[in-house]
Amino acid sequence: MGVEGIGASVVRKEDRRFITGKGRYVDDIKLQGMTHAHFVRSPHAHAKVKGIDSSAAMKMPGVVGVLIGQQIVDDKVGNLICGWAISSKDGSPMKMGAWPAMAPETVRFVGQAVAVVIAETKNQAKDAAEAVVVDYEELQAVPDIRAAIKPGAPQLHPEAPGNVVYDWHIGDEAAVKGAFSKAANVVTLELTNNRLVPNAMEPRAAIAEYNEAEEHYTLYTTSQNPHVARLVLSAFYNIAPEHKLRVIAPDVGGGFGSKIYIYPEEMVALWASKKVRRPVKWTGDRTEAFLTDHHGRDHISKAEMAFDKDNKILGLRVKTHANFGAYMSLFSSAVPTYLYATLLSGQYVIPAIYAEVMGVYTNTTPVDAYRGAGRPEASYLVERMMETAARQLKVDPAELRRKNFVTQFPYQTPVIMAYDIGDFGASLDAAMKAIDYAGFAARKAKAKSEGKLRGLGFSCYIEACGIAPSKAVGSLGAGVGLWESAEVRVNPVGTIEILTGSHSHGQGHETTFAQLISERLGVPISQVQIIHGDTDKVQFGMGTYGSRSLAVGGTAIIKAMEKVEAKAKKIAAHALEASENDIVIENGEFKVTGTDKSIALPMVALAAYTAHNLPDGMEPGLKETAFYDPTNFTFPAGAYICELEVDPGTGKTSFVNFVAADDFGRLINPMIVEGQVHGGLAQGIGQALLEAAVYDSNGQPVTASFMDYAMPRADDLPSFKLSHTTTLCPGNPLGVKGCGEAGAIGASAAVINAITDAIGNNKLEMPATPNRVWHAIHG
Amino acid sequence: MSRVELKINGNAVSADIEDRTLLVHLLRENLNLTGTHVGCDTSQCGACVVHIDGRAVKSCTVLAGQAAGSSITTIEGISNGDDLHPMQAAFRDNHGLQCGYCTPGMIMSAIDIVNRYGGKLDEDTIRHELEGNICRCTGYHNIVKSVLDAAGRMKVSQAAE
Numbered sequence A: 001m002g003v004e005g006i007g008a009s010v011v012r013k014e015d016r017r018f019i020t021g022k023g024r025y026v027d028d029i030k031l032q033g034m035t036h037a038h039f040v041r042s043p044h045a046h047a048k049v050k051g052i053d054s055s056a057a058m059k060m061p062g063v064v065g066v067l068i069g070q071q072i073v074d075d076k077v078g079n080l081i082c083g084w085a086i087s088s089k090d091g092s093p094m095k096m097g098a099w100p101a102m103a104p105e106t107v108r109f110v111g112q113a114v115a116v117v118i119a120e121t122k123n124q125a126k127d128a129a130e131a132v133v134v135d136y137e138e139l140q141a142v143p144d145i146r147a148a149i150k151p152g153a154p155q156l157h158p159e160a161p162g163n164v165v166y167d168w169h170i171g172d173e174a175a176v177k178g179a180f181s182k183a184a185n186v187v188t189l190e191l192t193n194n195r196l197v198p199n200a201m202e203p204r205a206a207i208a209e210y211n212e213a214e215e216h217y218t219l220y221t222t223s224q225n226p227h228v229a230r231l232v233l234s235a236f237y238n239i240a241p242e243h244k245l246r247v248i249a250p251d252v253g254g255g256f257g258s259k260i261y262i263y264p265e266e267m268v269a270l271w272a273s274k275k276v277r278r279p280v281k282w283t284g285d286r287t288e289a290f291l292t293d294h295h296g297r298d299h300i301s302k303a304e305m306a307f308d309k310d311n312k313i314l315g316l317r318v319k320t321h322a323n324f325g326a327y328m329s330l331f332s333s334a335v336p337t338y339l340y341a342t343l344l345s346g347q348y349v350i351p352a353i354y355a356e357v358m359g360v361y362t363n364t365t366p367v368d369a370y371r372g373a374g375r376p377e378a379s380y381l382v383e384r385m386m387e388t389a390a391r392q393l394k395v396d397p398a399e400l401r402r403k404n405f406v407t408q409f410p411y412q413t414p415v416i417m418a419y420d421i422g423d424f425g426a427s428l429d430a431a432m433k434a435i436d437y438a439g440f441a442a443r444k445a446k447a448k449s450e451g452k453l454r455g456l457g458f459s460c461y462i463e464a465c466g467i468a469p470s471k472a473v474g475s476l477g478a479g480v481g482l483w484e485s486a487e488v489r490v491n492p493v494g495t496i497e498i499l500t501g502s503h504s505h506g507q508g509h510e511t512t513f514a515q516l517i518s519e520r521l522g523v524p525i526s527q528v529q530i531i532h533g534d535t536d537k538v539q540f541g542m543g544t545y546g547s548r549s550l551a552v553g554g555t556a557i558i559k560a561m562e563k564v565e566a567k568a569k570k571i572a573a574h575a576l577e578a579s580e581n582d583i584v585i586e587n588g589e590f591k592v593t594g595t596d597k598s599i600a601l602p603m604v605a606l607a608a609y610t611a612h613n614l615p616d617g618m619e620p621g622l623k624e625t626a627f628y629d630p631t632n633f634t635f636p637a638g639a640y641i642c643e644l645e646v647d648p649g650t651g652k653t654s655f656v657n658f659v660a661a662d663d664f665g666r667l668i669n670p671m672i673v674e675g676q677v678h679g680g681l682a683q684g685i686g687q688a689l690l691e692a693a694v695y696d697s698n699g700q701p702v703t704a705s706f707m708d709y710a711m712p713r714a715d716d717l718p719s720f721k722l723s724h725t726t727t728l729c730p731g732n733p734l735g736v737k738g739c740g741e742a743g744a745i746g747a748s749a750a751v752i753n754a755i756t757d758a759i760g761n762n763k764l765e766m767p768a769t770p771n772r773v774w775h776a777i778h779g
Numbered sequence B: 001m002s003r004v005e006l007k008i009n010g011n012a013v014s015a016d017i018e019d020r021t022l023l024v025h026l027l028r029e030n031l032n033l034t035g036t037h038v039g040c041d042t043s044q045c046g047a048c049v050v051h052i053d054g055r056a057v058k059s060c061t062v063l064a065g066q067a068a069g070s071s072i073t074t075i076e077g078i079s080n081g082d083d084l085h086p087m088q089a090a091f092r093d094n095h096g097l098q099c100g101y102c103t104p105g106m107i108m109s110a111i112d113i114v115n116r117y118g119g120k121l122d123e124d125t126i127r128h129e130l131e132g133n134i135c136r137c138t139g140y141h142n143i144v145k146s147v148l149d150a151a152g153r154m155k156v157s158q159a160a161e
Helices: A015-019 A069-074 A122-130 A173-181 A226-235 A264-276 A286-292 A375-393 A397-404 A424-435 A437-449 A470-475 A509-521 A549-576 A601-610 A670-689 A742-759 A770-778 B023-030 B086-093 B103-120 B123-132 B141-160
Strands: A035-041 A047-053 A063-068 A113-119 A133-138 A164-171 A185-193 A205-211 A216-221 A245-248 A280-283 A299-307 A313-325 A352-361 A453-462 A484-490 A496-500 A528-531 A583-586 A589-592 A598-600 A623-628 A637-646 A653-663 A721-724 B002-008 B011-017 B049-052 B055-058 B071-073
Touching: A015 B086, A015 B103, A035 A122, A035 A264, A035 A286, A047 A113, A063 A069, A063 A122, A063 A264, A069 A113, A069 A264, A113 A122, A113 A264, A164 A173, A173 A299, A173 A313, A173 A352, A185 A375, A205 A264, A216 A226, A216 A264, A226 A245, A226 A264, A264 A280, A299 A375, A313 A375, A375 A397, A375 A453, A375 A742, A397 A424, A397 A453, A424 A437, A424 A453, A424 A637, A424 A653, A424 A721, A437 A453, A437 A637, A453 A742, A484 A549, A484 A601, A496 A509, A496 A549, A509 A528, A509 A549, A549 A583, A549 A589, A549 A598, A549 A601, A549 A623, A589 A601, A598 A601, A637 A742, A653 A670, A653 A742, A670 A721, A670 A742, A670 B141, A742 A770, B011 B023, B023 B049, B049 B103, B055 B103, B086 B103, B086 B141, B103 B123, B103 B141, B123 B141
Parallel strands: A035 A280, A216 A245, A313 A352, A496 A528, A653 A721, B002 B071
Antiparallel strands: A035 A113, A047 A133, A063 A113, A164 A352, A185 A299, A205 A216, A205 A280, A299 A313, A453 A637, A484 A496, A484 A623, A583 A589, A589 A598, A637 A653, B002 B011, B049 B055, B049 B071
């Protein structure tokens, strides 16, 4: 490894601009003549829009225009789409209601936009929005999954009778029935996976500019995938043809899934910029983020696991209801199906699995992928089940897991996924050693003598990321391929630009990707520039989500690099009068192996561009492109153990220790990887202890600010003890698996298993607030 | 409209603003000091922390007019030319930031914490003191490490002065 190559914890190239206040986020950008948009949003969870009177607002100071939902329909701007087709058990396609960018007739969740005010200043737009009079006829709302599927429940969309989007299943029902008929023991569990609000710290924002002379639009937006945004805006929303729309996602302040989707606000800003012939800026505030950023999780599940007399798992049966909110968001349909039920095998050999998932409309904010997306829900279910089973079967929870671990790879689960490699025993060993499992009983006894209830909880997660092989996802209903592209430009002076379809919004790509180049060429990372987030600069790419940027985007860079190196070697061999097979690349030089003859990279690059003396028939230049489509998902896995104390007097939980042993394959920058794990753990712990998006029975959100929604703060969390075990991913040349979501996937079960262990009551839902824990102890 | 005069990062500044203008909006909208961020609308997140006369304050809680006559320091004003403030360097060296959005507020709060506690800082105190700054990326682990590291560096740099 070079000093800045693979495996080096080099500090991040991008940090200087962030720590000096020079980052450039969307809201930092000002355009000449820019106007400001403020949306008029529904205060009702379900209502008919009888009329909108904007006459008073139009007379307010600074108002440039007031645009309403019917106008966007009249202009034939397309309805929002869901890009993954799922069929029900009976073969029927999923049933979806229309979702216009601003509601012309019916609002179905609090915060849905019905109109937008465009004004000279933000304050003027806000003031005028107060003067827009909307005549609503309130309808009965249904925010709760169970209530929404009851006969006689209010109906959200005529297209989806009973509020059911789909009733899907996976696995072999008969085989599971057979497994249960042979069972020595059956363990059952009912649980809720609480609804979360992603809350990236940068609120969503958009600036749209229409250039009349060129009939061209530019959109600055907070996106994890600007090319996907451009594609959807042009192909489906009919706002601008793809070659007349430039989408720029500059510095983006966190995403966690919530900035994958193309939201109504971006659509309206683009559409409005042509209407008012001025640039239009919209910056959401935090309340709007709570109301309109697509939420995560929100499942209720019932699970049963069958064991034989030796405590080997025979089968798993799961029935889940997933809340989609009021509309089907871009990838929402895939989250509780192919990103969830396909992971229900966990780290275990489970011969038969059958899962049913019913997706349900409710009068709440739409739900889609949030860090982990389906996999946290699966992992939470499986790992709470294993802990519950260990208690019921009266065996050590680590031993029960170990007895059932998958140990032979590749391993085909009964639910599509084929695990390529792993060593689940190794990560469990590492975590148990780190927490001193052998000493736990003594620590528990000591805590008891001090009046505290101490508990320990395991979570052995596995996830599928590096999303995803295009053919495979296409066969499962995805509307897009999930490859990635890269372009490597070696400039005439030998500096290198990498253009990637991946998008960094905190992940540190500018450093990690540069390290890949440093490793191969031996050049310092300061010689390498990573360019992303601009559809005018970068060729089509799929963006960043599903822990895919290194495994898929990084591999695309490697593939393009291989082409660049092959050509550069030919040029070097020609210059050095050697055979290209004898050329090796070391420390930025092309050397003839076994001799002292060499030529430096800048001279090779210069030769490529002067083209004075290239091999016969070679094109000038040194720039190559690659599109890389993965052959399989990657399967990061690990073991998390949480040790904590509960105060029986208050129900308050205090962390004693939290250890994480992860297998992400090869680590490029261990410092960055650990940072990703820390952040994921915080979100998983946040789900377990603090966070929940709550609606009242009328569909009013009661947690729509940081005053009401408990974000994890510094004093809610422990420091973490991390370690790594390694099995190299065989599916990509880097041997990497992806680390962005693991913490959020694995942490919540470890925490709840620890609390339920401490209090001796398994009936506990997330978030395990002191109130809930106290009642679980005292009834 | 009112005229407000104050000192920002050592420079005298005057601006004509609406009376309801918050300090954070004066900085961002009128003065283009966009390093100070807005992460919420309830004074909870701390992305907008600046120093007013040397004390960390959430600039969304202060009307620009209230800051008249004060000396304001923002994230843009703490490095000495190309030389980073020890807190900035510590955040970089300890990977105390990811997306960077909460970072300016974190750094400004953290400098104030170290100024107030000096060498008596420990992890629990830092975690308690940072309760008013929300980060969604780092899980705070490396932020706490950064502040501890910077506390040492700031002591050294103060001793050298």
